[in-house]
Amino acid sequence: MFEDPLLLARLQFALTAATHYMFVALTLGLAPYVLTTQLVAALRGDRSRTTAVRFWGGLYLVNYGMGVLSGLVMELQLALNWSGLHEVFGYTFAAPLALETMTAFFVESTFLGLWIFGWDRMGRWAHLACFAVVTATAYASAWWVLVSNGFLRNPVGFEMVDGTAHLTDPAALMTNPAAVTAFGHIVTGALLVGALVIAATSAYHLIRRDDEHRVFRRGIRYAALVMCVMPMPVAGFGGVQFGLFGQDPPTSGLTRTAAEIEAVEAANPGGPLLNTANTTGEVVMVLAWSLMLLVGPAMLLAWPFGGLDRWRWFLAPLLAAPVLPYAASIAGWVFRETNRQPWVVVHHLTTAEAVTPMSPGTAAASFGFFTAAFAVLAAVTYWLLVRYARRGPGGGPLAEHRTERPDDPGEPGGPREPATPVHTF
Numbered sequence: 240m241f242e243d244p245l246l247l248a249r250l251q252f253a254l255t256a257a258t259h260y261m262f263v264a265l266t267l268g269l270a271p272y273v274l275t276t277q278l279v280a281a282l283r284g285d286r287s288r289t290t291a292v293r294f295w296g297g298l299y300l301v302n303y304g305m306g307v308l309s310g311l312v313m314e315l316q317l318a319l320n321w322s323g324l325h326e327v328f329g330y331t332f333a334a335p336l337a338l339e340t341m342t343a344f345f346v347e348s349t350f351l352g353l354w355i356f357g358w359d360r361m362g363r364w365a366h367l368a369c370f371a372v373v374t375a376t377a378y379a380s381a382w383w384v385l386v387s388n389g390f391l392r393n394p395v396g397f398e399m400v401d402g403t404a405h406l407t408d409p410a411a412l413m414t415n416p417a418a419v420t421a422f423g424h425i426v427t428g429a430l431l432v433g434a435l436v437i438a439a440t441s442a443y444h445l446i447r448r449d450d451e452h453r454v455f456r457r458g459i460r461y462a463a464l465v466m467c468v469m470p471m472p473v474a475g476f477g478g479v480q481f482g483l484f485g486q487d488p489p490t491s492g493l494t495r496t497a498a499e500i501e502a503v504e505a506a507n508p509g510g511p512l513l514n515t516a517n518t519t520g521e522v523v524m525v526l527a528w529s530l531m532l533l534v535g536p537a538m539l540l541a542w543p544f545g546g547l548d549r550w551r552w553f554l555a556p557l558l559a560a561p562v563l564p565y566a567a568s569i570a571g572w573v574f575r576e577t578n579r580q581p582w583v584v585v586h587h588l589t590t591a592e593a594v595t596p597m598s599p600g601t602a603a604a605s606f607g608f609f610t611a612a613f614a615v616l617a618a619v620t621y622w623l624l625v626r627y628a629r630r631g632p633g634g635g636p637l638a639e640h641r642t643e644r645p646d647d648p649g650e651p652g653g654p655r656e657p658a659t660p661v662h663t664f
Contacts, residue, residue: 247606256572265433266429272461276457298440302620302624307344321595330406331412335386336383350376388417395415420476427472435563467539520571
């Protein structure tokens with residue numbers, strides 16, 4: 240393996256993209272819950288829900304920060320290892336990624352900063368609006384990435400000029416069915432990730448009878464509802480994508496004949512590693528989804544009997560439940576991406592043509608560096624998330640360190656008592 244630069248580059252991108260997506264999925268899954276909870280808190284002047292916003296928002300903040308960092312590193316290795324892709328399709332494939340960068344690193348980060356430091360400094364509606372922008376731009380960011388990815392699977396809206404692809408129809412690019420269906424699949428899958436992370440965190444504190452502000456009772460009920468509703472849309476969007484796998488992409492700008500395309504695919508059957516990854520991805524995805532299909536109804540049945548609050552034997556398995564949507568998401572991504580091999584841009588550019596020419600030693604060094612960097616990022620993020628999740632509302636990065644007054648409405652800009660620490664870091 241270490242003598243094949245192409246294989247190393249492919250494995251490197253698979254590992255870095257899968258790790259980065261773990262952060263993305265939790266960002267997309269948590270944001271709507273934080274936003275909805277803050278909206279209710281603002282409408283009702285509810286102190287306990289404001290506490291919940293600070294707690295879940297703190298987990299969102301940790302995950303988002305690591306997601307941005309891993310995204311920067313992933314884009315770096317994409318530029319370094321896949322120069323052939325950028326040389327031919329840089330004006331098409333990279334255009335949505337540029338918009339994603341502007342969305343994520345300028346708009347989203349700016350308004351998240353305002354939200355973080357705006358507690359006690361701006362009105363409740365202005366503060367809520369900041370996180371509404373954060374949520375919208377998070378989903379817009381995911382959309383632009385999937386537009387770019389969808390182009391690789393189903394290249395549309397371009398023409399070839401002197402061997403370089405030029406964008407001619409932005410509307411076709413943005414309405415690409417490969418992007419639209421993938422976006423629906425990713426969004427619904429991310430909501431499952433967020434729901435089961437909320438369920439696991441809530442279960443931990445409910446087992447310990449630690450829920451003074453009812454943060455976790457509300458959290459686990461939200462998770463139960465999402466787990467009842469979302470598994471079927473996930474499967475629906477996934478099924479539509481199965482249909483797209485069997486269709487040939489448009490012939491716009493095609494520089495290869497049908498015979499040449501057939502010859503390329505015959506000469507690159509994938510090999511044992513790729514075929515194993517494809518099969519394993521499909522099996523793990525379907526198995527994890529099937530198990531998740533049982534979680535929601537089980538939680539719904541336990542709800543009327545108080546099982547979501549008191550049954551420790553029922554709550555304990557939920558601590559490991561986030562493994563299921565993460566496994567399904569990563570396995571599904573592997574299945575989707577390996578299905579288009581040996582092409583990077585289907586019927587236009589092969590993986591071998593897209594990779595940067597490099598020696599085996601250089602490829603091995605790059606693989607080792609980026610794999611180690613992402614392993615550290617993933618480990619640190621997991622440790623921080625578990626640490627803050629176990630601490631509860633009083634110990635998160637956005638925890639309010641002050642003495643409450645009984646008539647305090649708990650809104651940004653509301654009356655405040657002198658600050659006193661409630662937790663020592």
